Amino acid sequence: MLHFSLWKKIVILLICAWGLVAAAPNVYYTIAESSNDAVAELEAGLPQTPERLAARDAWPQFLPSDVVNLGLDLRGGAHLLVEVAVEDIYAERLDSFWTEALRALRNERDALGSIRRQYDNPNELRIRIENSENMRLAIETAHALTSPVISLSGAGSRDFVVSSELDELVITLSDAERLATDERTMEQSLEIVRRRIDEAGTREPTIQRQGSNRILIQVPGIGSAEELLALLGETAKLTFNAVTGPTTRDANTNPGAGNLLLPSQDEEGLFYIVSQIPVVGGDQLTNAQAAFDQNGRPSVSFSFNVTGARLFGQFTAENIGQPFAIVLDGKVVSAPVIQSHISGGAGQITGNFTLEETTRLSILLRAGALPAELKVMEQRTVGPELGADSVEAGKIAALVGFAGVAIFMVLSYGMFGMIANIALFMNVAMIFGLLSAIGGTLTLPGIAGIVLTMGMAVDANVLIFERTREELRAGRNPFRAVEEGYSKALSAIIDGNLTTLIAAIVLYAFGSGPIRGFAITLGLGIVTSVFTAIWLTRLILSSWLKWRRPKTLTI
Amino acid sequence: MRLKLVKDETHIKFFKFARITFGASVVAVIASIIIFLSNGLNYGIDFRGGTMLRIESPVDSGVGAFRDVLSPLGMGDINVTEVFDPSAALDAGTVRHEYMVRVVQQGDDDAEQNGAVALIKATLDANFEGLIYLQTEAVSGKVSGELVQGSIIAVMISVIAVLFYVWLRFEWQFSVGAVAALVHDVILTIGVFSLIGLEFNLSIIAALLTIVGYSLNDTVVVFDRVRENLRKFKTMDLKELLDRAINETLSRTVMTAVTTLMALFALYFLGGDVVRGFTFAMIWGIIIGTYSSVFVASNIVLWLGVKRDWSKPDPNAGTQFADADA
Numbered sequence: 001m002l003h004f005s006l007w008k009k010i011v012i013l014l015i016c017a018w019g020l021v022a023a024a025p026n027v028y029y030t031i032a033e034s035s036n037d038a039v040a041e042l043e044a045g046l047p048q049t050p051e052r053l054a055a056r057d058a059w060p061q062f063l064p065s066d067v068v069n070l071g072l073d074l075r076g077g078a079h080l081l082v083e084v085a086v087e088d089i090y091a092e093r094l095d096s097f098w099t100e101a102l103r104a105l106r107n108e109r110d111a112l113g114s115i116r117r118q119y120d121n122p123n124e125l126r127i128r129i130e131n132s133e134n135m136r137l138a139i140e141t142a143h144a145l146t147s148p149v150i151s152l153s154g155a156g157s158r159d160f161v162v163s164s165e166l167d168e169l170v171i172t173l174s175d176a177e178r179l180a181t182d183e184r185t186m187e188q189s190l191e192i193v194r195r196r197i198d199e200a201g202t203r204e205p206t207i208q209r210q211g212s213n214r215i216l217i218q219v220p221g222i223g224s225a226e227e228l229l230a231l232l233g234e235t236a237k238l239t240f241n242a243v244t245g246p247t248t249r250d251a252n253t254n255p256g257a258g259n260l261l262l263p264s265q266d267e268e269g270l271f272y273i274v275s276q277i278p279v280v281g282g283d284q285l286t287n288a289q290a291a292f293d294q295n296g297r298p299s300v301s302f303s304f305n306v307t308g309a310r311l312f313g314q315f316t317a318e319n320i321g322q323p324f325a326i327v328l329d330g331k332v333v334s335a336p337v338i339q340s341h342i343s344g345g346a347g348q349i350t351g352n353f354t355l356e357e358t359t360r361l362s363i364l365l366r367a368g369a370l371p372a373e374l375k376v377m378e379q380r381t382v383g384p385e386l387g388a389d390s391v392e393a394g395k396i397a398a399l400v401g402f403a404g405v406a407i408f409m410v411l412s413y414g415m416f417g418m419i420a421n422i423a424l425f426m427n428v429a430m431i432f433g434l435l436s437a438i439g440g441t442l443t444l445p446g447i448a449g450i451v452l453t454m455g456m457a458v459d460a461n462v463l464i465f466e467r468t469r470e471e472l473r474a475g476r477n478p479f480r481a482v483e484e485g486y487s488k489a490l491s492a493i494i495d496g497n498l499t500t501l502i503a504a505i506v507l508y509a510f511g512s513g514p515i516r517g518f519a520i521t522l523g524l525g526i527v528t529s530v531f532t533a534i535w536l537t538r539l540i541l542s543s544w545l546k547w548r549r550p551k552t553l554t555i
Numbered sequence: 556m557r558l559k560l561v562k563d564e565t566h567i568k569f570f571k572f573a574r575i576t577f578g579a580s581v582v583a584v585i586a587s588i589i590i591f592l593s594n595g596l597n598y599g600i601d602f603r604g605g606t607m608l609r610i611e612s613p614v615d616s617g618v619g620a621f622r623d624v625l626s627p628l629g630m631g632d633i634n635v636t637e638v639f640d641p642s643a644a645l646d647a648g649t650v651r652h653e654y655m656v657r658v659v660q661q662g663d664d665d666a667e668q669n670g671a672v673a674l675i676k677a678t679l680d681a682n683f684e685g686l687i688y689l690q691t692e693a694v695s696g697k698v699s700g701e702l703v704q705g706s707i708i709a710v711m712i713s714v715i716a717v718l719f720y721v722w723l724r725f726e727w728q729f730s731v732g733a734v735a736a737l738v739h740d741v742i743l744t745i746g747v748f749s750l751i752g753l754e755f756n757l758s759i760i761a762a763l764l765t766i767v768g769y770s771l772n773d774t775v776v777v778f779d780r781v782r783e784n785l786r787k788f789k790t791m792d793l794k795e796l797l798d799r800a801i802n803e804t805l806s807r808t809v810m811t812a813v814t815t816l817m818a819l820f821a822l823y824f825l826g827g828d829v830v831r832g833f834t835f836a837m838i839w840g841i842i843i844g845t846y847s848s849v850f851v852a853s854n855i856v857l858w859l860g861v862k863r864d865w866s867k868p869d870p871n872a873g874t875q876f877a878d879a880d881a
Contacts, residue, residue: 073829081698225691226673377698379672379691386609386689386829393827401821405814411558412810445758448830451822452765452837455815456772459807462814463776466807473563492779495724496772502716503768507761510709515761522765554557 002483002542012535016426019528022433025059025067032067035059066436070220071443071517074391076384077220078228082374084189084213086182087123089372090173093181094125097145097160097171101127104141111137118168125171132167139164142171149176182213188371190215195367196231214377225379232374235329236364238282240312243323243335245273265331266352272332274325279315284308288365290358291348298358299350302365309345317341326351328361394447401451402428409458413465416555419540420461423532427457430528431521440524443517453525459496460533463489469555478553479545486538493533501526560813561806569801569849570794570857576850580739587746594749599756602703604660604696606671609638610679611687612652621654624682628674632659638828653689653828660696706760710741713767721771725778726862732855733774736847740770743843744836753832762836769815770844773808774852780804781853785861793861797853812845 004012025032038055042048059065072079098117105115105127113130120126129138139162146158159177163170173181190209197205197219206218222228244259248271255261255273264270284304291301304312315324316338325335326349333351353361406424409417431450435442468485476484501523508519600607621635638653661671672693679686694702714737722730741763748755780800788796816838823834 083697224676224688225693226676376693377695379693381688381691383687383689385611385687390827390829393825397822397824397826400825401818404817404821408558408814408817412560414557444827444829445761445833448822448826448833451818451826452815455818456769456811458814459772459811462807462810466804466810469563469806470803488783492776495775495779499717499720499771499775500765500768502720503713503764503771506709506713506716507764510705510712511757511761515757518758518761518765522768 002479002486002538002545004539004542009539012539015531016430016536019426019430019433022064022066022437023429024063025065026432026436028059029067032059032065036065036067039065064436066439068432068435069439069441070387070391071441071446072218072220072380072387073382073444074387074394074442075220076382076387077218078222078225079378079380080217080225080228080232080376081210081378082215082217082232083377084186084215085373085375086185086213089181089185090178091122093173093177094122094171098125098127100145101125101142101171104145105129105138108137108141123172126165127169127171129167129169135164135167135169138169142169149174149180185371186213186215189374192368192370193217193232193374196363197228199363199367200231215374221384222381225381229376229379230360231363232370234364235370235373236282236361236367237329237369238285238365239278239327240280240315241274241276241278241325241327242315242319243272243325244275247272247335262325262327262330262332265328265333272325272335274327274332278327279324280304280308280312282365282369284311285365288362290355290362293348293350297350298353298355299348300353300358300362300365301348302346302362304345306345309343312345312347313341313343317343390444390447394444394451398447398451398454401454405454405458409461413555416461416465416541419537420458420465422540423461423529423537424454424457426536427525427528427532428454430531431524434524434528435521440520441517442521445515446517446521449518449521449525453522453529456500457525457529457532460489460493460529461537463492463496464533464537465555472553472555478550481553482541482545486534490534493530497526497530559806560809563806565802565805567798567802567805569798570854573850573854573857577854580847580851583746584739584742587742587749590746591749594752596745596749596755597752599754600657600692600694600699601757602699602706602755604694604699606658606661606675606693607691608656608672608675608688609690610654610656611689612654612683613685615652616654616683618654620683621656621679624678625656625658625675628678630658630661630671630675633657702757706757709760710763710767713764714738714741717767717771721775721778724775725782728856728859728861729778729781729852731859732852733771733778735855736774736844736852737767737770739847739851740766740840740843744840747839748836753835756832758830758833759836762833762840765837766840766844769841770847773811773844774848776807777801777804777848777853778856781856794857797857801849801853808845808848812841815841 034055035058038052039061041052042056046052102115102117105112109115111131111134115130116128118126118128127138129135142160142162143158146160146162149157149159157174157176159174159180161172161174163172186209190207193215194205194207197207197217204220206216208216210216217228217232219228241260245255247264248261249269251261251263251269251271253261253271253273258276259273260276262272262274264272284307285302286305286308288300288302291299293299303309320338320340323335323337326333333349336350349361402424406417406421409420409424411417413420428450431453434440464485467489468481471481471484471488472478504519504523504526508516508523511519618635618637622633625633625635634655634657636655636657638655656675658671658675672691676688676691714734717737718730718734721733744763744766745755747753748759777800780803781797784791784796784800788799791799819834819838819841822830823838826834
């Protein structure tokens with residue numbers, strides 16, 4: 001057990017050296033981090049300012065420069081788990097199908113008689129057919145409008161299922177189409193969320209899909225989750241609609257076919273009657289900026305793409321003197337009167353806005369509308385003060401814990417304790433080195449995991465030393481005793497650590513956020529402590545024994 | 556001269572009072588279950604849903620003042636506590652007053668739930684000056700339900716995985732003993748949390764799983780020695796043999812418990828308030844886990860008996876003896 005071939009020695013020493021070098025950037029955290037930032041900025045093609053070059057060169061480029069990511073609980077920031085209301089889209093799909101079906105069924109009016117939509121369940125489209133004896137024709141007509149679903153799992157099925165119940169035609173979304181729709185909604189939502197957060201200019205956001213219909217958003221450095229919520233809370237669906245009737249204060253006014261009754265955003269109780277089909281939608285915008293109108297009030301200026309500009313130009317040319325409505329998320333922001341033909345495809349939204357609101361609105365318009373509403377499941381914010389306190393507290397606790405364990409080990413095992421302490425130090429260095437290399441995140445429970453590992457890491461060495469003591473008492477010579485100590489303690493070390501590793505793996509698989517951070521450091525700690533105990537300390541001890549060749553040995 | 560917590564050779568008769576120690580464990584487990592059933596646990600918002608704010612105030616506003624301002628909001632049960640943080644007291648000259656405001660879940664509507672944070676902040680800012688919001692959390696009932704479920708599954712899976720591993724490496728009697736010890740540790744930890752009303756949240760689940768790992772580590776080291784002795788002393792009485800194994804590993808058991816506890820106490824007193832609940836659970840778990848590997852796990856092995864005579868098949872005892880040396 002005590003013999004090491006040369007290449008084995010080299011490998012062990014190289015691993016240890018790597019651990020020290022890889023952990024080093026964390027000791028000079030701010031220098032290494034700003035150097036990494038500067039390198040990334042330069043690679044992104046930003047100008048080579050002296051500050052950037054100086055920041056880059058502050059850390060030697062031939063050394064590893066990865067540092068551990070600090071979790072939100074240590075750095076401060078906001079964490080948001082939202083659920084996308086994917087089912088909102090179903091009703092929308094049915095509505096648009098209704099528009100199509102209406103046209104097709106009307107063509108068969110002679111056979112079908114009058115047709116009417118029954119509104120009772122948002123998840124299905126029910127159409128009452130007057131001449132229900134011709135239901136077969138109605139079903140065939142509606143079925144002709146459906147199209148096959150293009151997906152792997154839904155092969156052979158169509159997007160809508162058409163059936164009948166007494167005198168009603170019942171149309172629902174097929175399961176395959178629901179899945180496909182959900183998938184599309186999620187992808188769009190992720191994209192829009194990403195764009196909105198990027199537009200807001202935050203640093204290193206994490207945006208991840210979780211499960212079938214959730215999105216996890218983590219943004220370091222944001223002071224409160226409300227800031228984030230303000231960016232995500234609105235779908236920001238902007239449309240420009242023709243005003244088709246006089247304003248009213250009666251919420252029960254019937255707007256008439258093809259029209260909508262929409263509330264005003266500024267004035268409570270005021271309603272506008274606007275056309276259901278918008279003239280132009282927010283998807284035709286190419287840009288939006290916070291600006292001021294001629295009266296110096298905050299406003300949002302925008303410009304359309306070519307199609308939008310043409311449509312809008314045509315509409316304004318035909319409706320000079322008429323009002324049109326700017327509708328945002330189902331509310332009329334303003335309804336200015338068209339003064340002249342607007343041909344340039346640019347305009348301004350004015351309303352009762354604050355500067356903050358116009359800035360946010362312009363971000364939302366630039367990023368695009370969310371396909372469905374986001375429901376917040378979980379929001380967590382950690383202020384930067386608490387994060388900094390936690391880092392400080394974790395550092396002190398780790399240092400005191402390390403010192404305590406180290407002193408205790410020397411008192412108990414003398415020189416052998418010193419060797420165990422070298423292993424313990426290497427152990428911590430390697431945990432940090434590995435964490436940096438794999439891009440792991442250090443959280444406060446993660447620091448707890450490291451401190452806990454310090455206590456438990458010496459266990460393997462304690463097992464070996466105690467065993468060696470026993471062998472010495474049994475009268476073996478030093479070489480033999482140490483050798484037996486290692487070989488006999490090995491099975492206990494492996495069994496004991498594997499069982500703890502099982503717990504760490506389960507924790508990682510089921511835990512979330514900070515708990516995962518704990519599982520990672522605990523798991524890494526187990527691996528490195530076994531390595532240091534059965535390779536490093538053994539190598540040191542065997543070298544020492546071969547060098548001194550002691551006749552007697554006390555541990 | 557070396558510091559020795561345990562003498563070189565000890566001959567403590569651990570099973571002399573086996574009935575009493577095991578009885579005490581059984582009583583403690585039953586008591587924990589009763590306390591848990593009657594008191595319940597002080598669930599954090601991870602498991603209950605609701606809103607939590609951690610606030611630092613430049614002046615000693617007093618818990619009552621916060622409550623007076625917040626109760627007219629009609630949010631139901633509002634819980635305000637002052638956080639006592641001994642590590643903060645180490646920063647000379649800075650006197651800080653930290654408060655924790657917790658509000659139960661607001662209806663089923665998630666929007667309402669999220670509005671709660673904003674509403675509480677606005678209300679407090681209108682009444683007090685210079686408040687710093689150190690931490691805010693809002694968890695909806697839906698997510699907290701999933702977290703509870705996930706945690707229960709996690710603890711159960713780890714116990715089953717461990718049962719399986721020990722069964723592979725040792726005999727089934729050892730497996731039963733090890734798992735009984737684990738369940739004992741987990742139940743007693745939950746009992747303590749129920750008894751003193753400490754907040755039970757996700758990090759406590761992490762602590763429970765770590766306790767499972769540690770306690771098992773401890774148990775396995777003793778069992779490893781038992782396994783070795785079983786091979787060495789084929790005719791020794793099982794009780795004597797177990798006693799011997801525990802005595803032989805006692806020094807290591809104490810050493811490791813002490814170093815781990817040293818690290819944990821450093822965390823408990825210096826690691827800040829956020830990890831204190833976690834560290835408390837760990838400290839308790841290490842003490843209980845060390846106790847249980849001797850007085851629960853080994854005791855059960857003693858009672859179940861281990862097959863000793865390898866030549867004759869014995870249907871009442873373990874049939875396979877793991878002869879692994881790895």
